[in-house]
Amino acid sequence: MMYLYEWVVENKEFLKIFYALVIGLICAIITIESHRLFKLSFHQGIRYFRNAFLFYGLAFVTRYLVGNVFLYMGIKEYCFITRIAFEFFLIMAGFFLLYSLLWKRFEGEKNYRSSLFNLPIMIFYLMTIIIINLDYTWNKYAFMFFSQFVIFSIASLISYNNYIKNKGKHKFLKFYFLAIVLSFIGWLLNFLLVIWIGWSQGILMNIYGLNIIIFLLFLYGVIKITRRK
Numbered sequence: 001m002m003y004l005y006e007w008v009v010e011n012k013e014f015l016k017i018f019y020a021l022v023i024g025l026i027c028a029i030i031t032i033e034s035h036r037l038f039k040l041s042f043h044q045g046i047r048y049f050r051n052a053f054l055f056y057g058l059a060f061v062t063r064y065l066v067g068n069v070f071l072y073m074g075i076k077e078y079c080f081i082t083r084i085a086f087e088f089f090l091i092m093a094g095f096f097l098l099y100s101l102l103w104k105r106f107e108g109e110k111n112y113r114s115s116l117f118n119l120p121i122m123i124f125y126l127m128t129i130i131i132i133n134l135d136y137t138w139n140k141y142a143f144m145f146f147s148q149f150v151i152f153s154i155a156s157l158i159s160y161n162n163y164i165k166n167k168g169k170h171k172f173l174k175f176y177f178l179a180i181v182l183s184f185i186g187w188l189l190n191f192l193l194v195i196w197i198g199w200s201q202g203i204l205m206n207i208y209g210l211n212i213i214i215f216l217l218f219l220y221g222v223i224k225i226t227r228r229k
Contacts, residue, residue, distance in 0.1 A: 019208050020064030026215040027057030033226045044107065045100045047115040052096035053218070059089035087132050087144050094151040095124040101158045145191035152184035175221035182214045 034050035037043075063086035099106075099120060112118035127147075134143040156177075163177040186207065 015205070015208075016064045019212070020060045022212060023060040023215055024057050024065070026212075026219050027053045027060070030215075030219055030222050031057065033222050037222075037226055044103050044111055044115075048096045048100035048103055051115055052093045052100065055089045055093035055096060056215075059086050059093060062086050062089060084132060084136075087135065087141070088128055091128045091131055091144055091147060092124060094148045095121075095128065098151050098155050099124070101155060101162070142191070145187060148187040149184070149191050152180060152187050155180050156184045175217050175224070179214050179217035179221070182210065182217070186210050186214065 030053040031050055034046055034053065038046040038050060062082050103120075106120050115121070131143045131147050135141055159177045159180045163174065189207065
């Protein structure tokens, strides 16, 4: 175990790049498949679900690939930009995922021409900017983690309700609900760690592993649906 821990510490930058590539690839597949599903069904919730994983992919690629390239080139001042971009994409991805469950309550029968720029989404952009500024002031990710904890608390309740109401009819809901609950647990752990406990390489690797499982669950659910189509 000690040898494994030492190997993880020595190769942490390589593992981060590998982690970003895996998450980025999963998000790319989900985005493409979700877009294809939307073109077949024109279900508005799928548009926001697609946007969520587009933004998740951008977040991880920006943070762990582009950020490491800047570090390797010795351009440390640009690392600040990648941190801001990472937080922006990650928070907005959470909002898009939540809105994919709530869109009917705000849009009704009205369909916005753009799923990236409409009134509800602009409000989310504004909230995201406020959260980023708060984190910058405190020099922590605490507000980002707390915002995602709240988002996935609400999303867990909604997805559980959808799962109970449609149990046995849509297998995707089972994987979706499980992925949302695991996401909630992951964000709760992140929030507690940044506030009280602090980070360690071992904890980070466990969180990376949990994130990969969560994204694979979403991917599996999406593939199950698209194959039926």
